[in-house]
Amino acid sequence: MSCKLIVLYYSRHGATRALARQIARGIESVPQCEALLRTVEDFSPSDAKLHDPIITLEELKSCNGLAMGSPVWFGNMAAPLKHLWDQTSPLWLAGDLIDKPACVFTSSSSMHGGQETTLQSMQLPLFHHGMLVMGIPYSIPELHTTKAGGTPYGASHVADSALQGLSQDESELAKQLGKRLATTALKLVKE
């Protein structure tokens, strides 16, 4: 049996993508679980290279679970990701995503620049679709020690230009979230 978890993200400058990679590593640490990294189409003309395939509605429909990540854009999820959800009425009508586990992650340039509101903005469509939305429990030690990103609502990264990439705590919290998502999805598939 194989459990397929989609790690869906939008990232213009690579910070959210770095978190997505750690979530995928956490997913793949669980036997029988596979992480599919997917992105969405950009609106604005950009010469940024696409690092992963663009998601299809069919893939979303048939996954066993979903992690979704966006940069903080004015305290909210980025429009290209919101646009994807605005096309999911057929899945909502059919109840295709009901009871599938899901989690969210984000990156911002400042510590108090809207990570929690952005995480919550991504959770809203997941709740409407009947998904089982999960966060990070405080039993994970790094949630107590982090001096940067990482929240009970989801994984996060503060992309401070003085710092190089994800902190160890941010990275571990993202991996643990991916592992939790995969472990839950596997239990549900076996039910």
Ligand SMILES: Cc1cc2nc3c(=O)[nH]c(=O)nc-3n(C[C@H](O)[C@H](O)[C@H](O)COP(=O)(O)O)c2cc1C
């Ligand atoms: C349109 C736009 C709006 C943004 N709004 C915020 C914001 O409200 N708070 C914040 O801390 N950073 C904000 N940022 C910075 C990004 O959230 C930050 O650079 C993030 O790490 C980028 O992620 P990426 O590298 O995955 O694109 C904004 C950036 C853009 C382009």
